[in-house]
Amino acid sequence: MAAIERKITPKSFKPAGTKAKIIIQIRPVFVILCAAVFYYAYANWQTGLEKLDSKPISSFALLGSPRFTTNNDIREVILKMGELKGFFGQDIKSVREQIESMPWIKGVVVRKIWPDRLSVVVTEHVPVAIWNQHNYLSSEGVVFQLPSDKLKNANLPRLSGPDYRSETVLAAWHQIYKELKVKGMTLKSVAIDERGAWEIVLDNNITLKLGRGEWKPKIERFVTIYSQIEVPENKQIDYVDLRYKVGAAVSFIDIH
Numbered sequence: 001m002a003a004i005e006r007k008i009t010p011k012s013f014k015p016a017g018t019k020a021k022i023i024i025q026i027r028p029v030f031v032i033l034c035a036a037v038f039y040y041a042y043a044n045w046q047t048g049l050e051k052l053d054s055k056p057i058s059s060f061a062l063l064g065s066p067r068f069t070t071n072n073d074i075r076e077v078i079l080k081m082g083e084l085k086g087f088f089g090q091d092i093k094s095v096r097e098q099i100e101s102m103p104w105i106k107g108v109v110v111r112k113i114w115p116d117r118l119s120v121v122v123t124e125h126v127p128v129a130i131w132n133q134h135n136y137l138s139s140e141g142v143v144f145q146l147p148s149d150k151l152k153n154a155n156l157p158r159l160s161g162p163d164y165r166s167e168t169v170l171a172a173w174h175q176i177y178k179e180l181k182v183k184g185m186t187l188k189s190v191a192i193d194e195r196g197a198w199e200i201v202l203d204n205n206i207t208l209k210l211g212r213g214e215w216k217p218k219i220e221r222f223v224t225i226y227s228q229i230e231v232p233e234n235k236q237i238d239y240v241d242l243r244y245k246v247g248a249a250v251s252f253i254d255i256h
Contacts, residue, residue, distance in 0.1 A: 063121050074120055078099075081094065087114055096108045096109075106124055106142075107123040108121070109121040126138060127151065127156060141166045143163050143166050160190075188200075196212045198211065198212070209240070218242040225247075226240075232252060235254060236255050238252055239251050
């Protein structure tokens with residue numbers, strides 16, 4: 001049987017790489033098209049969700065047992081946002097940030113409840129001391145504000161100093177309080193100034209000027225000499241200056 005030969009002419013010849021070249025040319029266009037679709041979806045997803053809402057969020061529930069935060073507090077800060085969007089369209093982050101703007105709020109968890117409600121759980125800073133007369137200090141040493149009418153127990157230690165020293169002052173309060181309690185004395189306030197000089201006040205309103213550096217030996221010195229101080233008639237001790245290496249200077253004021 002004779003072999004059949006087929007002649008390949010230029011017209012019928014198709015190089016193997018042509019299809020690959022076409023795919024390579026199409027691929028960048030496809031990638032750009034997909035990116036455009038994803039960008040459009042990302043940019044308009046919020047609008048799309050809002051179209052699913054039939055009514056705006058109109059109520060909330062304050063859960064737990066917060067000490068200072070009331071329903072009225074939550075209502076007032078949310079009202080500042082204007083009318084809320086619906087269940088799908090409302091951004092929870094903006095609601096949370098609005099509630100966190102109250103200075104005594106430590107953290108907030110906000111959830112949407114179908115069909116038109118919010119649940120709110122707040123964590124609050126709890127004051128353990130009055131700070132610089134007008135603010136408060138939490139147990140973590142955080143300085144914050146709290147309306148005075150919200151605080152039932154106003155009998156708190158009085159601490160003062162630069163805000164960046166708040167943790168240091170709080171720690172010193174605990175240490176000095178224990179030291180004095182063992183010696184039968186009660187601490188009322190602790191203060192530190194910009195130079196790092198300490199000053200404390202006892203519950204009998206005697207001020208102890210401790211200066212900079214270690215305060216413990218100075219307090220021990222005061223305890224030693226306190227009973228030996230002779231108070232003139234119709235006078236009382238105003239302050240005891242313990243910023244000396246030995247001894248102390250005592251100042252008196254008239255008894256009114």
